[in-house]
Amino acid sequence: MDKELVQVALNTAKLKGATYVDVRLIRKQDESIQMKNGRVEAMKRDDDSGIGIRVIANGCWGFAATAKLNKEDVAKTAALAVRVAKASSTLKAKDVLLDSKSKVVGAYQTKVEIDPFTVSLDQKLALLLEADKIMRKVKGVALVESELSFSKKFQIFAASDDSYIEQWIYQSGGVIAATAVKGNVTGERSYPGMRGHYKTAGYEFIESQKFLDHAERVGEEAVALTTARDCPDITTAIITDGSMTAIQIHETIGHPTELDRVLGTEVSLAGKSHLTIDKMKKFQMGAPHVNITHDATIQGGLGSFGYDDEGIPAQKTYLIKDGMFNDYLTSRETAPVINQQSNGAMRADSWAAIPIIRMTNINLLPGTWKLEDLIADTQDGIYLESAGSPSIDDMRLNYHISSEIGWLIKNGKKTEMVRRPSYSGISYEIWRNCDAICNEDYWEVWGVPNCGKGDPMQTMTVGHGAAPARFRNIKLGK
Amino acid sequence: MIDKKKTKDLLNNALKPTDMIEIGIMSNQRGTTRFANSVIHQNLTVENPYVWTRVIMDGPEGKKIGGVSSRDLSVNGVKTAIRKATDIASFATPDKEFVSLPKPAMVKSKGKSQKSKVPESITPEQRASAVRKITSVCKKHKLDVAGVIHTSSYSLGIANNFGINQYASGADTYTTITAMAENSSGFASAIDKKFTNIDFEKLAEIACQKAILSKNPKQVEPGAYTVLLEPDAVAEFITFLGWLEFGAKAFAEKRSIMSKSIGKKITGANITITDDCTHPKVNQFPFDFEGVPRKKVAFIDKGVAKGVVFDSFYANKLKKPNTGHALPQPSAYGPYPSTLIIKPGNTSMKDMLKTVDKGILITRFWYTRVVDPDKTLITGLTRDGTFWVEKGEIKYGIKNLRYTINIYETLKNVLAISKETVLSGEFTQTVAPALLIKDFTFTGKTQY
Incomplete structure (x- = not known):
């Protein structure tokens, strides 16, 4: 049935005058459980299915989508996509030109040991209840929260060049968090990562996170934060844990290397980028040992897949090579502008959304340090854990990133705990000031489940391979 | 778009006397035209309905609650959502704090509904025409321009088996315009219930003047x-x-x-x-x-x-x-x-x-x-x-x-x-x- 609907969409759009058509039919299930202080605040499932049809007609793009998966409505929607493209063509400079991709036929499935939808709700609730109980036992903890979420997506991609791809993508993730309140001060602590950790994986990923082993510490640190002093306003060295390094990559490398931003097509919301085309292979973005890849081929990242939403096979390229700005994330339409073929970064957050250039897994390659040696090597500095909220200007230059917790480093030792550290600066300066990266033993692909871009906003899941790293001369606080 | 009668029929057919059940149905037809470098580069029309249900089962230790949502607005689709929500609720941990879904006696309405008029439907051609107006103003000032026009028409129905039964529909248009000079930019935006109430040329002029005034x-x-x-x-x-x-x-x-x-x-x-x-x-x-x-x-x-x-x-x-x-x-x-x-x-x-x-x-x-x-x-x-x-x-x-x-x-x-x-x-x-x-x-x- 699904294959027939895809064919109806392709045929109708071509009959109506489309010179190119691609179709994504998606059937997706989500499940989430959110618990607070032993009470299930929300336990729900979502069944989401529909078809998105993208066409070129009269040399311009059109897109239409519907949740009504029957032949009549799919045909109507395909015809509508062509009508929309013809409306676009009343204001065009030139015909859309795509790279020379050839037909792709294939299939991909996330490697899953335990399908999370085969694990009972009882088992999931029992895990959250136990973590909840352990955190609440800690004296001073006022609120505890925990969450598990899972998704399973089946997608057909088919195009008028006879490409046909089927993909099954699974995602699993969760978080536990504790809040202590003392007077007007709250202490908030979570595990793992940046208030949660997510992967393309099955329930085995949840088991690997060992939430129960960390629950007591999370509660204790939340309480300790209520009496910790605010992080001082100083300029010093910072050592970021892997999740914070990941957010630094996300905001200051991932977004500015999206070629659609550079070409101005995201101005209406997300903005542009300081990494203009004239800087490619000429601009020193980081220290010489900083190497950052776009790599959808690795296993387990939230940006791992077999094919992007234009049917391009997953790829690996260097965005930053030996510190030099080397390449962009591209699409079939933008890559020819820099005389390239697409490197497979077009993604849509649902059948109802048009694919745009998104991060896949943007990874800082590991260095050589052990974390304990890095701390021992730091005379004055601060160690930061668990990324909070970031903020950055619309050219991706001036960033501000906060974290849940920090420890001052004095003479090579972690000392006093400090509350709500945040740091800011200029994006290329921090990477030029990166003087140490921990080795592959500390390297992890962190998941960002809520990357926003597009207008209307699309929420994408992206990954960042990262290890703890040290950055010198960083301004903390105001 | 789903009208009032169909929404109410779906809601009423699905409600059962047992347990507490709440159903929401939202239909939404959205058009988006994005423009940049003074041309239309994204243009879409999406129909994205949404039905959600919350089932609350009585239990000796407290209420058990489950929720399900889907895009299937057929009679069977809504019934399936309720069945699945009931399954989930049967697994739920009893909630001692949950008292009840709202009852009609609690919800005497005041004021008039603002979203009950039949929503206007805006075509991709109308949006493209508005974009041409915007770009012509910016061209006059020799400025580049980017922006978006979103048009939506939508309806929302909510019912529960205590007798809550609400329906409303509406429409709106939201536009943003960013005019750009070599080293400056200017912004203007508007949101209105009616597409025709928005003066796109006037907005474009505001964005242009800001870009011109903030040069260098x-x-x-x-x-x-x-x-x-x-x-x-x-x-x-x-x-x-x-x-x-x-x-x-x-x-x-x-x-x-x-x-x-x-x-x-x-x-x-x-x-x-x-x-x-x-x-x-x-x-x-x-x-x-x-x-x-x-x-x-x-x-x-x-x-x-x-x-x-x-x-x-x-x-x-x-x-x-x-x-x-x-x-x-x-x-x-x-x-x-x-x-x-x-x-x-x-x-x-x-x-x-x-x-x-x-x-x-x-x-x-x-x-x-x-x-x-x-x-x-x-x-x-x-x-x-x-x-x-x-x-x-x-x-x-x-x-x-x-x-x-x-x-x-x-x-x-x-x-x-x-x-x-x-x-x-x-x-x-x-x-x-x-x-x-x-x-x-x-x-x-x-x-x-």
């Missing part, structure tokens, strides 16, 4: 300045009070400053903020996602903390009246104020500008995020039209700055409020005036 921007060092914030900038930071402070969940958990301040002065006496879905500029459903009519709620009245919004769960928990501010259930977010009205003043923006001896005029903020919720400390950046003002006149454009402020403390420093107000935002609709504020803190600078 100069650098201003971070520090504390007097600022004149245009309504879009005011709306951005006030919206954070909605998220952090004005809901009953943060209040019940004593996380918010409001939870410790009712009856106390928390801002200057010239600040009054309410939630009022009957305000003529806003375009919100007259009832919430549990079908309860939205009531007018005062958050801050003449500087004094007054109250927060409730849904049925938190109204029962805190034994307060339900104000009709539920999100789709089940939800962990708690009640949310989706309309924020800042009371206007009695002076014009022009006259406010004349009073500025030295200061900064800000068109809008960007990427504002919370640094410390305990202090309502937020940070973000200026964007698309930031100007140095001296002796009551705009002198030149300046490079963008990072601001970091405590919201309540900032609202103690408001020197003047404009009589003009503007509606901003889609999900959270904020009607904001311009504010003249002293000692507004900038903590960083950008390079453009």
Whole structure:
């Protein structure tokens, strides 16, 4: 049935005058459980299915989508996509030109040991209840929260060049968090990562996170934060844990290397980028040992897949090579502008959304340090854990990133705990000031489940391979 | 679009006398035309219906609750959603705090529905025509332009088996325009119930004039300045009070400053903020996602903390009246104020500008995020039209700055409020005036 609907969409759009058509039919299930202080605040499932049809007609793009998966409505929607493209063509400079991709036929499935939808709700609730109980036992903890979420997506991609791809993508993730309140001060602590950790994986990923082993510490640190002093306003060295390094990559490398931003097509919301085309292979973005890849081929990242939403096979390229700005994330339409073929970064957050250039897994390659040696090597500095909220200007230059917790480093030792550290600066300066990266033993692909871009906003899941790293001369606080 | 009769038929067919069942049905037809480099580069029409259900089963140790949503609005689709929600509820941990879904006696409606008219349907050709108007204005000024026109028509039906049965429909158009010169940009936006009410050429001219006026921007060092914030900038930071402070969940958990301040002065006496879905500029459903009519709620009245919004769960928990501010259930977010009205003043923006001896005029903020919720400390950046003002006149454009402020403390420093107000935002609709504020803190600078 699904294959027939895809064919109806392709045929109708071509009959109506489309010179190119691609179709994504998606059937997706989500499940989430959110618990607070032993009470299930929300336990729900979502069944989401529909078809998105993208066409070129009269040399311009059109897109239409519907949740009504029957032949009549799919045909109507395909015809509508062509009508929309013809409306676009009343204001065009030139015909859309795509790279020379050839037909792709294939299939991909996330490697899953335990399908999370085969694990009972009882088992999931029992895990959250136990973590909840352990955190609440800690004296001073006022609120505890925990969450598990899972998704399973089946997608057909088919195009008028006879490409046909089927993909099954699974995602699993969760978080536990504790809040202590003392007077007007709250202490908030979570595990793992940046208030949660997510992967393309099955329930085995949840088991690997060992939430129960960390629950007591999370509660204790939340309480300790209520009496910790605010992080001082100083300029010093910072050592970021892997999740914070990941957010630094996300905001200051991932977004500015999206070629659609550079070409101005995201101005209406997300903005542009300081990494203009004239800087490619000429601009020193980081220290010489900083190497950052776009790599959808690795296993387990939230940006791992077999094919992007234009049917391009997953790829690996260097965005930053030996510190030099080397390449962009591209699409079939933008890559020819820099005389390239697409490197497979077009993604849509649902059948109802048009694919745009998104991060896949943007990874800082590991260095050589052990974390304990890095701390021992730091005379004055601060160690930061668990990324909070970031903020950055619309050219991706001036960033501000906060974290849940920090420890001052004095003479090579972690000392006093400090509350709500945040740091800011200029994006290329921090990477030029990166003087140490921990080795592959500390390297992890962190998941960002809520990357926003597009207008209307699309929420994408992206990954960042990262290890703890040290950055010198960083301004903390105001 | 799904009309009232079909929505009600679906809702009524699915309800069963046993257990508590709530069903919501939303239909939405959305068109988006994005333009950049003065051409249309994304153009789409999407039909995205949504049905959700919450089933509450009685149990000896408390209620058991499950939720399911889907895109299948057939009679069988809705019944399947209820069956699946019942399955989930059977696994749920008993909830001792949940009392009941709302009942009709609790929800006597006041005021007229603003979303019951038949929504207008805007075509891709109409959007393309509007974009041509915008680009022709920018072309005249030799400026590049980017932006978007969103048009939506939608309906919402909510029912439960206690007799709640609500339906409303509506439409709106939202546009943003960014005009760009070599080293400057200018922004204008509008949101309205009617596409034809929006003067696209006038908006484009505003964006162009800002871009022209801010050419070759100069650098201003971070520090504390007097600022004149245009309504879009005011709306951005006030919206954070909605998220952090004005809901009953943060209040019940004593996380918010409001939870410790009712009856106390928390801002200057010239600040009054309410939630009022009957305000003529806003375009919100007259009832919430549990079908309860939205009531007018005062958050801050003449500087004094007054109250927060409730849904049925938190109204029962805190034994307060339900104000009709539920999100789709089940939800962990708690009640949310989706309309924020800042009371206007009695002076014009022009006259406010004349009073500025030295200061900064800000068109809008960007990427504002919370640094410390305990202090309502937020940070973000200026964007698309930031100007140095001296002796009551705009002198030149300046490079963008990072601001970091405590919201309540900032609202103690408001020197003047404009009589003009503007509606901003889609999900959270904020009607904001311009504010003249002293000692507004900038903590960083950008390079453009």
